[in-house]
Amino acid sequence: MVLVKDIKEFRSMPVRGLDRQVVWQFNQMSPGLLVSIDDLNINKGDGLLPFCQAAVRDALANFLKSYGKAITINNAYRSVIVQTVFWNNKNLAGGMVAQPGKSDHQNGVSIDIEEWPQIKDLLIKNGWQWTYGMKDSMHFDWTKGIEFIKDDTIKAFQALWNAANPGGQQLLVDGGMGDLANSKTFQCINNSPAEGFGGVGYPRTLCLTSPIQVGKDIGQLQLALRKAGIKLDTADQQFGPATDKAVKEFQTANSLAADGIISAEGETRKKLQPYLDGVASAASPSVIPNKK
Ligand SMILES: [Zn+2]
Structure with missing residues (x-):
C-alpha cells in the first residue's frame, strides 16, 4: 500500500x-x-x-x-x-x-x-x-x-x-x-x-492493484456481487484476480465497459448500489460529523 x-x-x-x-x-x-x-x-x-x-x-x-x-x-x-x-x-x-x-x-x-x-x-x-x-x-x-x-x-x-x-x-x-x-x-x-x-x-476507487486492496469495503463488494447473481467463491476482503473477474462479469451483464474499476461516482457503483446497500449494515464504521 x-x-x-x-x-x-x-x-x-x-x-x-x-x-x-x-x-x-x-x-x-x-x-x-x-x-x-x-x-x-x-x-x-x-x-x-x-x-x-x-x-x-x-x-x-x-x-x-x-x-x-x-x-x-x-x-x-x-x-x-x-x-x-x-x-x-x-x-x-x-x-x-x-x-x-x-x-x-x-x-x-x-x-x-x-x-x-x-x-x-x-x-x-x-x-x-x-x-x-x-x-x-x-x-x-x-x-x-x-x-x-x-x-x-x-x-x-x-x-x-x-x-x-x-x-x-x-x-x-x-x-x-x-x-x-x-x-x-x-x-x-x-x-x-x-x-x-x-x-x-x-x-x-476499487480495482485490481499491486499490492492488492484489502478491507471491509472489498468484503462488502464481494457480498454485493454475489447478491447480484455473480459467481464468486471468496468473500475474503481482498481484491484479487477472482474479484476482478467478478466485477468485469457484473459490468458486462449490465452493458458497462468491463474495465474492472469501481469509482465513487461511476456507473458501475450506481448499478451495484442496491446490492451494496443490502450488505452495508455489516457494522462498517461511519464518520461522525463533528459540528464546529
Ligand atoms: Zn498558488
Missing part, C-alpha cells in the same frame, strides 16, 4: 483518493463553505480539484463572463493532504511551498492561472490580488466576503483518521497541526494510504 510519505512527486494526482475523502469529510462537517467550480468555463490543469469558497467562485464567474474565453486553472482549493505532498517534495519545486496548514490554497481563496501574462491586469482591475507578484506569478487571491477555513481541512482529516482507526491512535479533532516536527496529525497524514481509507466516508 502506498502511503502519503512514499510519494516522491510534486503532484496531487497520486493522493487523489485520500484527498477526495478529506474534501467529502470537510463538506459533511462544514457544509456550504466549499463550492464546485466544475461547471465554469475553465480548462482543468492536471490534478485540479475544482472547489473554492462561494465568494471566490462568484468573482471567478464574473471575470469569465467579462473575459469571454476559457482560462486554465492549475490549482484552486487544496486539502491538507496535497499540501503535505507538496511540502514533502518541496525540493522538486522551484517555487515557494507553504507548510501544511498555512497555504492560502487551503483556505479556498487562491487560484493558479496558466494564462496569467495575458490576463493579469484585467484580473487586478476586477479586484483580484496578485499576492506574490513575479515570485509566484500564476497565483491570484480573492479576499472579499471570504471566511477563514484553513483549519477545517485539518479537522476533516483528523475525524477521518479517527473513524478509519477505531482501535488505534486517535487524534484530537481541533484543526491544529502544531509544530510539524512533533505533530501527530502530520505524522498520521504521512502514514495514511494515498488511495484513501477502505470502508469509511467517501468510497475509494
Whole structure:
C-alpha cells in the first residue's frame, strides 16, 4: 500500500483518493463553505480539484463572463493532504511551498492561472490580488466576503483518521497541526494510504492493484456481487484476480465497459448500489460529523 510519505512527486494526482475523502469529510462537517467550480468555463490543469469558497467562485464567474474565453486553472482549493505532498517534495519545486496548514490554497481563496501574462491586469482591475507578484506569478487571491477555513481541512482529516482507526491512535479533532516536527496529525497524514481509507466516508476507487486492496469495503463488494447473481467463491476482503473477474462479469451483464474499476461516482457503483446497500449494515464504521 502506498502511503502519503512514499510519494516522491510534486503532484496531487497520486493522493487523489485520500484527498477526495478529506474534501467529502470537510463538506459533511462544514457544509456550504466549499463550492464546485466544475461547471465554469475553465480548462482543468492536471490534478485540479475544482472547489473554492462561494465568494471566490462568484468573482471567478464574473471575470469569465467579462473575459469571454476559457482560462486554465492549475490549482484552486487544496486539502491538507496535497499540501503535505507538496511540502514533502518541496525540493522538486522551484517555487515557494507553504507548510501544511498555512497555504492560502487551503483556505479556498487562491487560484493558479496558466494564462496569467495575458490576463493579469484585467484580473487586478476586477479586484483580484496578485499576492506574490513575479515570485509566484500564476497565483491570484480573492479576499472579499471570504471566511477563514484553513483549519477545517485539518479537522476533516483528523475525524477521518479517527473513524478509519477505531482501535488505534486517535487524534484530537481541533484543526491544529502544531509544530510539524512533533505533530501527530502530520505524522498520521504521512502514514495514511494515498488511495484513501477502505470502508469509511467517501468510497475509494476499487480495482485490481499491486499490492492488492484489502478491507471491509472489498468484503462488502464481494457480498454485493454475489447478491447480484455473480459467481464468486471468496468473500475474503481482498481484491484479487477472482474479484476482478467478478466485477468485469457484473459490468458486462449490465452493458458497462468491463474495465474492472469501481469509482465513487461511476456507473458501475450506481448499478451495484442496491446490492451494496443490502450488505452495508455489516457494522462498517461511519464518520461522525463533528459540528464546529
Ligand atoms: Zn498558488
